[in-house]
Amino acid sequence: MTAALETRDLIKRYVNVVAADGVSLAVEPGQVYGLLGPNGAGKSTVIRCCLGYLRPTSGSTLIRVTGSPSLGNDVRNPRLRCRVGYLPGDLRLEPRMTGRQITAFHVSLRKAYGAPVGEVDVDRLAARLDLDLSRRFATLSKGNRQKVGVLLALLGQPDLLVLDEPTTGLDPLVQDVVLDLIREHRARGAAILLSTHILAEAEAIADRVGVLSRGRLVTDRAVSDLMATARQHLVVTLRTSPHDGDLRTVPGVVSASRVAEAETDGAETLSITVEGSARALFDRLVPFGIERIRSEQTELDEVFHASVEEGAA
């Protein structure tokens, strides 16, 4: 399948730092590619090189719209750009403009190149996001500002979506709406590059993930593969207590220890770290009477370290 977005050996070097160091990745139509990395890993640099804001020091980037070869590969070509939606990581818009005035500007530019988009699409998206477009940007909360950015990125049913930290500042309900919108775009064949530093978000939405660390792509694989080796931190409350030592012999269990929590009726709470599947652990715990399981978020650092170690091995 032809990639909608591709980088080959992309290097972006500044005077004192290499922000992207030989990054090669491909996002295919109908795929969500999660670009993971902590702040400063080079995610935004890679994105900005792909979208023509920055010139690569070496290597190449390519954007292609499937079925429209006449649009070429020049990402600054407005006709091609009509098919690309972009949400910057640090969204800034003219503070005195209302959401309606801002969206009208973007709609007009798209219409000037014949893109099938209008106020109806704006209203439909605003309704999905529960966004009031009559208010000035400066008066909007951080979450509502982000909604304006998401709306602009989704205008005109783009074939390629590039979203830099799209759920930043959004409440959980709206985060779900945004992830649903992304899934809908994927379902109609759009290619989506989504940068995030939240592993759970990548797990929830991405088909493939790339992990950036200090400008280098240390991992590029299916999200299911990544999660199969990622560590899970579980806090399990049991009716009766097993011996810690017994649990450490269970395949996948890295550590297990008791947690001082307010227990009732003699229940015991354990903190357990598992690498990969937790199936064997649950099989072992069932006889002890599982009362409650809480899963703590896996820190992205752990995935990075695992990826780096794996790459070095």
Add this chain to the structure above:
Amino acid sequence: MSALIVLRQMLLERWRSILAWTVSIAVLMLVMLVFYPSIRDSGADFDAWIQSLPESARQTFGLAEASMTSPIGYLISQVYSNIYPLVVIIMTFSLAGWAIAGCEADGTLETTLSAPLRRWVLAVARFIGIALAGLAVIAISTGVLALSAPFFDLDVGLPGWGFWAAGLTMWGLVMVYTAVVFAVGAATGHRTWALAAGSALAVIGFLGQVFASLAEPLEFLQTISPWYWFLGNDPLTQSPGWVSLALPVTLALVVAGAGVVVFERRDLAV
């Protein structure tokens, strides 16, 4: 089409500021006219005091050629040699600093360029917007001058189109330095550098035409100073010509164009 959309959006975003400047400058021009009768009535005493000033001071304040108590002398020395172009330059500088470099620094440029819009179209449209804003502010304040002048006997000896000719050539002067601010901002992304470059060149140009009239070896400065292209042509009585209008406008276009070319090719500081 895209350029028109950018222009319309620029007007939407900036109209409050442009309107405030327009009203302020028009009121300032009216105030300048109000002072004229009292200075004229001082008559010979005032001119004698002017003549007692050092030559350099008279040149600096545009008092060398004509009597300050005559309508043309007053308008040239008190309005067109300094305060009028200065306030218009401040307004157009603020727009030129905002157009690319300011938007790049505040982060709005990245989102604007996420729309289907070529960089050069955005830059050219905004430069046209600045030029039109400058022209509109000058036109309105010139209208105030032209309509009010008869009430203060400031129209004596002036052709009917005198104020309009002076306004048009002053626009040429303003656009030269505004283009420098715009171009440096577009080429570097640094608003401070842009404003510093434009301001420095405007001051150097102004002082250059003053020094040129004080010392013969410095006369060449007149030929390269846009201030002399404007003031040396008797702007209130001579119709705009190649040197007073075509030359500064052409120079402004070349400078702004150079900025757009670099802007099209460089990394954005986003």
